[in-house]
Amino acid sequence: MKIVWCEQSGILESRSEFRQMLNAAKIEYFRLNWKHGMDDPEANVPCESSKLSWSKGRDHLYSHVKNLVSDDDYIVMADDDIHIHTGTAGLKALKDALKQYRPPLAVPYSTNWHHATDMEVRRNTNTEQPFxxxxxxxxVQVFRGDFAKQVFPAIYDGGGGTYWYAYFFCALKSGYGALCIPKLHIANTRHSTEDGDYGGEFIKAGSKLWNDARSIIPNKVWRQYEELGSKQLSTIRATNSRYARRPLPLFFGKLGANKKMDRFRAERT
Known part of the structure; x- marks a missing residue:
């Protein structure tokens, strides 16, 4: 099983220490710099446009690596401001969890909003077992190769929230949601998409995205969304708490067709 780590950036910075950590875990590293292109000595993915939105930047990275991975390999799509608190041990835990469960989509445990105030998720995290x-x-989103084919290219052009539909797809396909891996503990240090550099039509357009994606959001989630006053983050936290209580399968199987998902993409591309 191969894992590739893909990040995009608009700044010049040393990534040597981070690359060494990935190398120690035998994870390949790819970097795109949408502002400085190949003038960035750390970049190894060409980029001819400085007008890429955040979602299209991930598209560009996917196009670069898609022929390097099989359906059973994994593609990590990450921001450039990720600090891994658990270091190489956390990356090893990522590999072990992916090998054991084979999830279509996985995420680390994060200091960001979706975990910080959710006690049920925090309780599960204290056991250090995936949930x-x-x-x-x-x-950070970790895609199994076959699932990545269904997520990319991006449906929405923009920044914050544009790949939430991948979680909706995963809930439809697997019935268990994404796999959270507590031993891979990260922090997002700069929140770089907030400065507008990554632009696009859907920057900070959460309500517009959720309303557009109604057909692929589970009914129980949508009802809670309405009860909570159409607040996306509150709905996600509440739903995460419910999903965290569910027992996981021994492993996630291959993904069959889903007419809702296929229709949703066809209508928007």
Whole structure:
């Protein structure tokens, strides 16, 4: 099983220490710099446009690595401001969890909003055992190769929230949501999409995205969304708590077709 780590950035910075950590875990590293291109000595993915939105940047990275992975391999899509508190041990825990459960989509445990105030998720995290989660921040998403084919190319052009539909897809496909891996503990240090550099039509357009994606959001989640006054983050936290209580399968199987998902993508591309 191969894992590739893909990040995008608009700044010049040393990534040597981070790359060494990935190398120690035998994870390949790919970096795109949408502002400085190949003038960034750390970049190894060409980029001809400085006008890429955040979601299209991940598209560009996926196009670069998709032929390097099989359906059973994993692609990590990450922001450039990720600090891994658990270091190489956390990356090893990621590999072990992916091998054991084979999830279509996985996320780390994060200091960000989707975990910080959710006591049920925190309780599960204290056991250090993986658990199900409905949705999370988009700072790091880990896609199984076959699932990545269904998520990419991006349906929405923009920043915050544009890949939430991947979590909706996963809930439809697996019934368990994404796999959260507590031993991979990270922090998002800069929140770089908030400065507008990554632009696009759907920057900070959460309500618009959820309303557009109504057909692929589970009915129980949507009812809670309405009860909570159409607040996306509150709905995600509440649903995460419910998903975290569910027992996981021994492993996630192959993904069959889903007409709702296929129709949703076809209508928007």
């Amino acid at each position: 199900g989660i409905f949705a999370a921040d988009l700072e």
